[in-house]
Amino acid sequence: MTAHAASTARALDTRPARPPAMPANVLTIALRELRDAVRSRWFLLYTLAFAALGLGVSYVSALGSGGAGLSGFGRTTAGLVNLVLLVVPLMALTAGAGSIASDRERGILAYLLAQPVSRFEVLLGKYFGLAGALLACLCLGVGACALVLALKGEATRPAAMLWLVGLAFGLSLGMLSLGMLVSVLARRASVAVGTAIFLWLALVFVSDLGLMAGALAFRLRIETLFALATANPLQVFKFWSLHSADATLDVLGPAGLYAVDTFGDHVVWLFTSVLAAWAVVPLAIAAVIFSRRAPV
Amino acid sequence: MNARMLQSRCAVFALVLGAAISGAVAQEHEVPAPLAARPATPRPLGAIGRALAAAPDGAVVEIGPGVYHEHLRITRPVTLVGVGMPVIDGGGSGDIVEIAAPEVTLRGFVIRNTGIDLDKENAAVRVLASRATIEDCVLEDILFGIDLRDAPDSVVRSNRIGGKRLDVARRGDGLRLWRADRTLVEGNTIHDGRDAILWYSKGVVVRGNVSHNCRYGLHLMYSDEVTIEGNRLERNSVGVYLMYSAGVELRRNLLVNNRGPSGYGIGLKETDRFVITDNVLSGNRVGVYIDGSPFTNKMPGMFRRNTLACNDIGVTFLPSARNNEFVDNNFIDNIEQVSVAGRGNLSANRFWVGERGNYWSDYTGYDQNRDGIGDFVHESQTLFENMMDREPKLRLFLFSPAQQAVEFVGRAVPSVRPEPKFVDEVPLMRPAEVGLNVRPERGALVRLGGVGAALLLVGGLVLGLARTPRDGQPANGGVA
């Protein structure tokens, strides 16, 4: 107990000349964020809700099909797609919105940024950490559904389940990115989460209902309608899910046929770029704002 | 193949290799007057041609393995048998085999590489006489496959017909019957063609064939009293398209994943007296498409014990469709079970007769007295379907929570609730017993289970990453 500083130094490896490179710090922060996320109440709640609802959908549709064992883009997949559209954006948006804002509110952020880390590392680390938590949530939920369907003798294509997870993850990356932008902008965590919920409502209901009204009232042209709908990552997720199930979008009526005729197989690239843009652009804006804003 | 070879009466056995007979003189082929409709340019006879020329009527001519570059014209009733699947190669021009005499049998050849002239309808096998039998042949890289013209009482059996990989607009028909009454089409596989089509052919039986990646898997034009049974038609634009025909029976066919701009499992256009039973229609854009059928009032359109599952739309009615009867069918998980193109309802069609209705996977009622029949009527009346029928563009918003929201409003607000499209007063609680069942293969279920387990594992691994590392006791006490 006489030479504390010395013993502190002894408990440590020798001090490196420079702080860790970016990937190392991002990984450290991501793992930290992941740990915090999976221990948090929201993660447990969302995972349980997602798995429970998914199991409900699977179970009910397995009952309804009477073991006909026919696969297709049936009610099971449709139900799961619907579920993802409802739950995943909400989950990702609120998780993203809560991340920076609540840390700032609790003083955690200032303390973290006083360490030898850059702000970009913090933002990116949090993003990856939360993305990991969301991925775990999706895997657990959909995996449980797939098991139940297999046990009930429902021949949903295994690939459809993998696509569902992959695409839902793509969607959640976009929503997470948007949520983090909100989080960086908002002064308070409650405001951030409120804004996130508002955005969720806008993306899930308001925009679609608006477009429906537009299609009915203004007789929007098919290409306009498709373009507007494609701007919404939720719709893109849905389109792509359908496309992955059938390699065709004709189920979506004239607008789907328009997409098939216009883009053919390149429609996948269109979808990729829309989802990627949603995942990258808000995060990039968030990074710029975050680097300029005081963390307290 | 061997057994058949030994059984054959073997009148002439000509094991021919094209180059083997070197001294043969090319003979001008004489075209019989009645069959001179297609004055083909006279070609020098090939090895098979010479063997045929040498054979008497009723002979069995056997051809050994090899590749024969020639175009045949069979003008006498003979049985031409390929031993060891000899190949007749058309060299990318014209027709390849023309059968101009009745009672010709063609068996066991690979016939390939026709021309691609749609106007001249280049065919692998063209039959211009009655009672022909074409069996066990493989037709590859052909424009038209087997073209029966005025060839009644023929048999087309166990052939494999694969079209050229062309644009649909430039393809020919894999199989065409033109006034070929009472022909049997059985056990063939047709793929990558335009249609398998019956024109003006009565009493044809089409049984146990497979068709995929064609335009119309089977197409009836003005062909009456046709039986279509046990076929498997998948990934075509339309599975079976019945047009202007009458007296058609469709039984135990499997119509799967027929999609595209038409995308019907079964299409019915102004067809009369049809009975459609025990078919399975799954994954089609539209399971059954009904336009102006039944055409007369002689008999209702009968739909019994069919399974319509996982189609985008189970059944589409054009407003002209009336007097159809659906009983004991299973409507399972179609995205839209029944639709009416344009506006209108289906009051002229029946979804229940007497005490029997259909099974609807979206039926929400229950069965308190346990008689297998729902205690409430099944009414199809969803606001979104109604809107979609009016404005098809709205299909873009299918499967979205917004659709659910619209449906919710439709249920909650009576003033916007649409008229029911149809009513089934005695809906079945359980799927009806049907004659054709498709069970998921065990492998698929195991794979699905595997995927589920794998996903759980991945989720678990991510959670494992997040596990708190233990603050283990320092092995060396951290002391120097």
Place this chain on the structure above:
Amino acid sequence: MIRIDSVTKRFGRATAVDNVSLDIPAGDSVALWGVNGAGKTTLIRCVLGLYRFSGRIEVGGHDVGRRGKRARALIGYVPQELGFHDELGVAEAVRYFALLRGLRVRSAESVLDDVGLAGHGGKRVRELSGGMKQRLALAIAMLGNPPVLVLDEVTASLDACGRGEFVGLLSRLSGAGRTILFASHRIEEVTTLARRVVVLEAGRIGAQTDSETFAESLGLHSMLHLTIRESTRRLALEHLCASGFAARMNGVGLLVPVAREQKAAPFRVLAEARIAIDDFELIAADAAGAPAHTQEAQP
């Protein structure tokens, strides 16, 4: 080691730090002294690169604005109050911040042992008392033995006993040769830790002295905080004012400025008036006589 060059930080119209220049050579320890709002914390946050500011700050030759990560790698920082995820385990926290510094902790326990937190590694941060949290923060700040220590009112949230203990720990651990910059308004911290005192007034540097001179100058005026029951508080105020003290009400008691040799005089006045005093505290005040932290509640 720390070079602060004409740093100005504005929040909207308010100027929190106004053209401050300060050079702290390696091994020096400097206390920033001033009332709340004088700009101490703001300046420290500028040094940590938490705020954008005009001017230039270098730590160990690294520009804080452009190469903040390198600069902060040289700094161990203890905040006024530790901001941690409450659910974080104590040992886990040590590991995490060590990793951010590129250090691998062989034994978090031994690091915790140095600050007297041995045996608490398995606890969650929220289970720690205020004093323990600050000691944890100190343990983390000392990870990797950084050449610079930045302390921002580290004892503000501690009680009197905890304060003494913590300052003692600090002085022991910080050791010789370390550059220290800290904000404080407690004279005992300043005398224990600082060699130099920089007085901040409304964002500007007012005076710079060595800490002994400063302490003496402070002693001229002190502030006495007396805790008195509400029923007699007003009466006490009247008595003190009648006796010539510039006393005023403050929270649950009275604030009485006292001269250096008369710190006990108010007790005598109140004893004569038979007014009970529950508690008292002597608060350091700057030379101008303004109380350094009038908001602080009594212990």
